[in-house]
Amino acid sequence: MEYWKNPEEAVTAIKRMWEDVGKDAELLEGAGKVNQLILFDYTESGPGCAVWVDCRNGAFVVGTGIPSGTPDLTMSLSADDAHRSWSNKLNPVMAITRRKIRVKGSATGLLKLVPKLKKVAVIYEKALTDLGWADKIMK
Amino acid sequence: MNANTGKIIRLDLNASAISIEMLPEDDYRNFVGGSGLAAKYFWDKGDFNTDALSPEAMLIFMNGPFSGLKLSGASRNSVAGRSPLTGHWSDSSCGGYFAPELRFAGYDGIVLTGKSPKPSVLLIEDDKISIVDGTEYWGKGIEEVTKELKNKYGKTCRTVVIGPAGENLVKFAAILNEGHHAFGRTGFGAVMGSKNLKAIVVKAAKKEMTLANPEKFEELRKVLNPKMKEALAASLLHENGTAANLEGGAFTGDVPIKNFTSNSWEGMADALTGSTLSEKYLTKRTSCAYCGIACKRVVEVKEGPWAIPEGSGPEYETIVSYGALIGSLDLAAVCKANRICNDMGIDTRSSGVTIAWAMEAFERGDLTEADTDGVKLLWGDMETVINVVLPKMAKREGKLGALLAEGSVSAAGKIGKDSINYTTQSKGLEAPMHDPRGGGHGMALTYAMSPRGACHVADPMLFVEMGACFWPEIGFEFVLEPKTDENKPEAAVMSIEMGALENSACFCQFADREVSIPEWLELFNTVPGYNWEAKDMMKAGRRIFFLKRLMNYRYGLTAKDDDLTPRMLEPARDGEPEGVEINFTGMKERFYTLMDMDSEKGIPSKTALDEYNLSEEAARVW
Numbered sequence: 127m128e129y130w131k132n133p134e135e136a137v138t139a140i141k142r143m144w145e146d147v148g149k150d151a152e153l154l155e156g157a158g159k160v161n162q163l164i165l166f167d168y169t170e171s172g173p174g175c176a177v178w179v180d181c182r183n184g185a186f187v188v189g190t191g192i193p194s195g196t197p198d199l200t201m202s203l204s205a206d207d208a209h210r211s212w213s214n215k216l217n218p219v220m221a222i223t224r225r226k227i228r229v230k231g232s233a234t235g236l237l238k239l240v241p242k243l244k245k246v247a248v249i250y251e252k253a254l255t256d257l258g259w260a261d262k263i264m265k
Numbered sequence: 266m267n268a269n270t271g272k273i274i275r276l277d278l279n280a281s282a283i284s285i286e287m288l289p290e291d292d293y294r295n296f297v298g299g300s301g302l303a304a305k306y307f308w309d310k311g312d313f314n315t316d317a318l319s320p321e322a323m324l325i326f327m328n329g330p331f332s333g334l335k336l337s338g339a340s341r342n343s344v345a346g347r348s349p350l351t352g353h354w355s356d357s358s359c360g361g362y363f364a365p366e367l368r369f370a371g372y373d374g375i376v377l378t379g380k381s382p383k384p385s386v387l388l389i390e391d392d393k394i395s396i397v398d399g400t401e402y403w404g405k406g407i408e409e410v411t412k413e414l415k416n417k418y419g420k421t422c423r424t425v426v427i428g429p430a431g432e433n434l435v436k437f438a439a440i441l442n443e444g445h446h447a448f449g450r451t452g453f454g455a456v457m458g459s460k461n462l463k464a465i466v467v468k469a470a471k472k473e474m475t476l477a478n479p480e481k482f483e484e485l486r487k488v489l490n491p492k493m494k495e496a497l498a499a500s501l502l503h504e505n506g507t508a509a510n511l512e513g514g515a516f517t518g519d520v521p522i523k524n525f526t527s528n529s530w531e532g533m534a535d536a537l538t539g540s541t542l543s544e545k546y547l548t549k550r551t552s553c554a555y556c557g558i559a560c561k562r563v564v565e566v567k568e569g570p571w572a573i574p575e576g577s578g579p580e581y582e583t584i585v586s587y588g589a590l591i592g593s594l595d596l597a598a599v600c601k602a603n604r605i606c607n608d609m610g611i612d613t614r615s616s617g618v619t620i621a622w623a624m625e626a627f628e629r630g631d632l633t634e635a636d637t638d639g640v641k642l643l644w645g646d647m648e649t650v651i652n653v654v655l656p657k658m659a660k661r662e663g664k665l666g667a668l669l670a671e672g673s674v675s676a677a678g679k680i681g682k683d684s685i686n687y688t689t690q691s692k693g694l695e696a697p698m699h700d701p702r703g704g705g706h707g708m709a710l711t712y713a714m715s716p717r718g719a720c721h722v723a724d725p726m727l728f729v730e731m732g733a734c735f736w737p738e739i740g741f742e743f744v745l746e747p748k749t750d751e752n753k754p755e756a757a758v759m760s761i762e763m764g765a766l767e768n769s770a771c772f773c774q775f776a777d778r779e780v781s782i783p784e785w786l787e788l789f790n791t792v793p794g795y796n797w798e799a800k801d802m803m804k805a806g807r808r809i810f811f812l813k814r815l816m817n818y819r820y821g822l823t824a825k826d827d828d829l830t831p832r833m834l835e836p837a838r839d840g841e842p843e844g845v846e847i848n849f850t851g852m853k854e855r856f857y858t859l860m861d862m863d864s865e866k867g868i869p870s871k872t873a874l875d876e877y878n879l880s881e882e883a884a885r886v887w
Contacts, residue, residue: 217732221732223733223734223778234505237509237513238540241515
C-alpha cells in the first residue's frame, strides 16, 4: 500500500473520520437523509479492512469489519483509493467508470452527501492530524 | 442487408404519392443510420434553398441499425431536415416505441415532402401504406389524439403525433411518440404541421429482424443487458429518473438559474431533484422499447393548483427549464407545465429558455407590457407561465404568443436593445440545462461545435468531463478537471466522434455509457455485419460530423457561428464556478487544428474530406 503501513491504519483513520462526521450537526443531518447501512469495503487491501456506517432510522453508528446486517450500499475499493477519495483527490465518477470503485446497492442517498464531500475532506485531514498522521495528508 | 431493411418510404403529400426506395448499402456503412444516414440522404436528394416550412421541405425519419433489438437503449430514432427554428440542418432524436415498429413493418425510414390539401394521417401497416383523413384530429391535443388513434387502429399500433403548437407552426414544436416520448428539439413538429400531417401510425404484423450473426449477438446481448441495467448510473436513473443527480449538478454549478444569471440557489437541489419527484409524485416507472433501465417517470399531483391525473412525468431538462431557469422551485408546477407542453407539442427546453429570456427582458425593461398584451413576466410566477404564457405560445395568441413562438433569437431580434446578448443559445438553438461554466468548460466548446446548435446530446462531453467515459482502445484515457480547458479540445474530438456514432446508431446515451469500444464493434459486426475495426468505426463517426458541418456551410454557417452568447461565456457570478473564465477561443482554435478545419469557413479541409471518403461532397464546397 502506498499510504498505509497496514490495513489497521486505514481502518483506524476512516473510522475516526466517520465518528467526527457524526459530531457535525450539518453532516449528521445529511447522513439522516441517506438512511442506509453503508459498507466501505477495503478488504482487497487486507482481511477485515472495512468500515461501516449505519445511519438508518435516525441512528448514527460507526463500526469496522463486515456488519451483521445486509448493507443497503457497498462501495468496494482499495484502502489507498479510499485515502484519495476522502482527501477529495479522486473523482468518484471516474473511479467508478474505471472500476476502481465498485458499487452495489442504491447510491441515491449517498448522492445527497456529494455536496458535503469538501467538508468531509476537511474533517478527514483533522482526523489524520489528531492521529499523528499529518504526513499522510494529500496536498 | 442485415438488421436494416434497406427500404424507406417516400411520400409526396401534394399528390398522396407513395413509393418505396432502396438505399445503397454503402450509405449505411458510411453513415451508420439515424441522423447520419438522414444527412447523407438529404445531401444527395434535398434542396438547400427550400424554406423549412414550405411544402417542398423534406422531413426525414430514420432508424438506426439496432432498432428492434431486445437490447437496452438501442431503439431510438431520429427526425431530421432543415430546422424552422435555426434555419439550418438539424436532427432530433426520440426514444419510445416508434423505431422498432417501423423496422418490423419493413422500413428504415420515412421521407416526407409536399403538403396535404387537408389534415391527414399516414398509416403504415406493413406493405399497406395509405394517407387517411385526419381532419377529426386537427386542433386536438396530443394525448387525446394518441388515444383516439389507438382506439381506431388498435392498442399495439405506434404513433407519432403533433399538437396545436405544430399546427400553428410554433418554431420549437415537438413530435411525440406514444404521447410522451418527444422528438423535442428544433421544431420538426412545425414541419409536420406545415405539411398538414397530424400523425403517423405504424403497425407491424411480425416482430422479426435478420442479423449478420445472431448467435454472437445473443451472447453479447446476454452480457450487455445486465451490465447496462446494473451500472450505478442506470440504477440511479431507474430509481429517480434523469434528474437523479441534480444534487451533484447544483453543487458544481451545472444547473442554470434565472436565465443563466446564477449558479447557486440554496434549497434548489432538495426541491427539484429526482428523489423528491419520486417521493412526492411518482406512481410508476416506465421505459422505452426493450430497455431494462426504465428511467421514464409516471407521476400524479393529487392536490393543489397544479393537480394532474396520473401520466407522464418530467425529465431533468424539463425540471430545470420550468424550474430553476425561470426562478421557480415548485416541482408540482413543473409536472403541470410538462404535461401541457406534451399535450400542446412544445419543446420544454426551447420554450423554457425563451420564457426565461423574456422574464429577464421584462425585468430589464427591454420587454414591456405593451409587448406582452399586459402580461407581467416575473421570475417564478408559475401561474402566469402555465395559465397564460404556454397557451398563448402554443396558439401564437396576441403579441406575446406571436413573439415567443418564434424562439428566443427571433424574439430578441424583434425587440433589439442588445437583448440577444442574454439569450442562451448557439446557432439559434436554445441551450440545454447544463451550464458549461459549472458543468465543464469542454461543453462550451462542444455546444458551439454541435451542428444543430447548443446541444448536450450531440456528443457525450457532459459525461466525458464528469469522468464517466473511458475508451482506452481509441486512446481516450484523459483525466479531466471540468472547470479548465486542459485537454478539452482533444477530448472533444473523440467525444464528437463517439457522439456522432451514438446518435446515428440511435442508441441512448444513458444506456451506452456501459458499452465499451470492443462491445460497440461487436454490435456493428454482429448486427448489420460491418466487419469493422475500431479505426473504421471512429472514422464513420467523424465522417458524419464532417458531413453535417458541410451541410450547415451550404446553409450559410461559417466558423463565426461556432460561438456561444456573451451570457454563456461571462464568468459565473456566484456558486462553485464564480469568476472562472472559460478559454473558449483557445479551445476552439485547438479543436479546429485537431480536426483540420478551416478557421473561416468552419468546414474540414479538402484533404480531411478526402481522407474521410467525402471527396464528392468536398467538390461542392471547395
